[in-house]
Amino acid sequence: MAKIYVIISGKGGVGKTTTTINLGTSLNLLGEEVIIVDGNLTTPNVGIHLGAPIVPITLNHVLNGQAKLEDAIYEHESGTKIIPSSLSLKETEKIDYKKFPDIAKKLKKITNHILIDSAAGLGQEAKTLIQIADEIIIVTNPEMAAVTDALKTIKLTEEMNKPIKGIIITRWRGGKTEMSISNIQDMLEAPLLGIIPEEDSIRESQVMKNAVIHTHPKSKAAQNYVNISKRLLGNNIKIEPPITLGVWGRFFRALGLK
Numbered sequence: 001m002a003k004i005y006v007i008i009s010g011k012g013g014v015g016k017t018t019t020t021i022n023l024g025t026s027l028n029l030l031g032e033e034v035i036i037v038d039g040n041l042t043t044p045n046v047g048i049h050l051g052a053p054i055v056p057i058t059l060n061h062v063l064n065g066q067a068k069l070e071d072a073i074y075e076h077e078s079g080t081k082i083i084p085s086s087l088s089l090k091e092t093e094k095i096d097y098k099k100f101p102d103i104a105k106k107l108k109k110i111t112n113h114i115l116i117d118s119a120a121g122l123g124q125e126a127k128t129l130i131q132i133a134d135e136i137i138i139v140t141n142p143e144m145a146a147v148t149d150a151l152k153t154i155k156l157t158e159e160m161n162k163p164i165k166g167i168i169i170t171r172w173r174g175g176k177t178e179m180s181i182s183n184i185q186d187m188l189e190a191p192l193l194g195i196i197p198e199e200d201s202i203r204e205s206q207v208m209k210n211a212v213i214h215t216h217p218k219s220k221a222a223q224n225y226v227n228i229s230k231r232l233l234g235n236n237i238k239i240e241p242p243i244t245l246g247v248w249g250r251f252f253r254a255l256g257l258k
Helices: 016-029 059-063 097-110 124-132 144-159 181-188 200-207 220-232 247-254
Strands: 003-008 034-038 081-083 113-117 135-140 164-172 192-197
Touching: 003 016, 003 097, 003 124, 016 034, 016 113, 016 135, 016 164, 016 220, 034 097, 059 097, 097 113, 097 124, 124 144, 135 144, 135 181, 144 164, 144 181, 164 181, 164 220, 181 192, 192 220, 200 220
Parallel strands: 003 113, 003 135, 034 081, 034 113, 135 164, 164 192
Antiparallel strands: none
């Protein structure tokens, strides 16, 4: 049965788009049919991250009634299908948000997994996407401000009677200034899907316009994204906090010795 996951965060800059892309490409790597949708219509990033910032037909055209949904689907070199949104502010002015439920129904007929990258915050865009979601995935950082905003997001989804699949903690360094994993879980009271370490591999993958699971498949970030995708498929894989490297560890890794 096809399922729509909306990936959301209470604030921007936590790695929501990176997470959406890597979960989608991981599922595709595991042999699943996937479509990644850029639901962030105001500040879209999926196309930028995957090297296709400007395409002829976007989700905006579909919502404006100017194109068919099938014409807005593109295939990345990894084989993962994406529906980008437009970078043009003019094309956001006449968007009919009421068309999202119909788009959701059509998507569920042509693929098994739909991952929607939501807009940051809890405005109308985010609320519209929450309404069409089968399950919600919350992305946060191990910082009090980000976790507090994640809690607000959880409260909103509960008010809208939408189930939360789980929490993904990104940019984890294991430092003394960060919230501990146990404290985050106690505060959010939601299942933990996985932990993504802060790594240069992710930033390098963005420069390379591809998912980290393809550019740096042996990195901890890539391995953890694949494991999260396996958990989405029902596999029982133990979650272990990534091992952080000290100053010397990072030095040796830079030399290719670690």
